Amino acid sequence: MAELEPALARTAWRTAEPIHGMIYFVPEAHQRYAALGLRDRMGYFASRAAAFGPVGAEAVIATFFNFNPALVRAAIPEAWRIAxxxxxxxxxxxxxxxxxxxxxxxxxxxxxxxxxxxxxARRAAESASEHPEGRPLFAATSALPWPDEPHLVLWHAQTLLREYRGDGHVAALLLAGFSGIEALVLHAATGVVGAEVLRRTRGWSQAEWDAAADRLRTGGLLETGDEPGLTGTGRAQRQWVEERTDLSAVPAYEVLGSAGCARLVELAGRISRAVVEAGLINVPKAA
Structure with a gap:
């Protein structure tokens, strides 16, 4: 089998991501979690971590990586006493x-x-399951049973592929020496997502955010200013992380080959467009 280009794995994941990612935004999820008695951010943390079983907050803090630990502790383990x-x-x-x-x-x-x-997508996810080492959130999720209906098989497969890639991304960030909040500040500096959205949704105070930005600025990774961009060194560091993340995701998609990945992109693209056009990805805006 020819070696798969890491960029193809990234494209396949990114194209299909709305199919999974919508679960964090849709009212169908929020309303059902509330009906169970889960309040505030409990639904998010508990639903994504439930594959672990009733673990303590520290396991969620470690695997979710960039959330303020206080935000996690406000939800876990109390959520398990509710549902x-x-x-x-x-x-x-x-x-x-x-x-x-x-x-x-x-x-x-x-x-x-x-x-x-x-x-x-299921072939890719099951291939990923042969390489669980160092990927705790993926490994726990991969032990869940597969649903039967095709749209739910696709959703579950993309959930697995997202966590597989995410665990690899955390490993790359750790190797690069970044903490969770520092990774968020660097992400904000690319301009892709606003700093205020990232700061607020992950539960960090402005003082904590500013302190992380100061550390990155001192390290030569961040420019000065109210909305600083990345320096050349910062761009190089972030590119290194992204390249390592792409490379670590390849084992999941190699089973499909280049043609299979291209076909998944084609098919998932249509379904993802339906998800986006229906308004299922309602990303929170800064207050």
């Missing part, structure tokens, strides 16, 4: 089902394209 992990996982899958049905409609849900996309 059992298996009930939260079932609720999350029900929410994904309802949201994807709303976005895709019956024709796309029942289409051969949906079934083919699900099959390709």
């Amino acid at each position: 059992a992990p298996e009930d939260i996982l079932r609720t999350r899958l029900e929410a994904a089902d309802a949201a994807l049905r709303r976005a895709c409609g019956p024709d796309l849900l029942a289409s051969p394209e949906m079934a083919e996309a699900a099959g390709l």
Whole structure:
């Protein structure tokens, strides 16, 4: 088998990501978590960590990486006293089902394209499961049972591929010497996502954010100013992290080969567009 270009793995993941990522924004999820009794950010932390079982806050802090530990401790382990992990996982899958049905409609849900996309993504996710080393959040999620319907197979597969890549990204950030908040400040400096959105949604104070920015500025990675960009050194460091992340994701997608990855991009692109056009990715804005 020819070696897969890391850029193809990145494109396949990015194209399909809305299919998974919508679960963090849709009302179908928020309403169901609230019905279980989960409040505030409990739904997010508990639903994503439930594959671990009722773990303590430290395991979630470690694997989620860039959230303020105080924000995690406000949700975990209290969430497990409100709802059992298996009930939260079932609720999350029900929410994904309802949201994807709303976005895709019956024709796309029942289409051969949906079934083919699900099959390709599942092959990649199952291939990733042969390489769980050093990927705790992925490994725990990979032990969950597969759903039956194609749109849920696709959603679960992309969930696994997202966590596989995410665990590799955390490893690259650690090797580069960045803390969670420093990684966020560097991300904000690219201009892709606003600093205030990243700071607020991850629970960091302005003082904590400014202190992290000062450390990066002292290290020559960040420019000066109210909304600083990356220096040349900063861009090089971030590029190194992204390249290592791409490389670490390749084992999941090698089984598909270049042609399979291209076909997954084609099929998932249509489904992701339906998700976005239905308004399922409602990214929070800065206050």
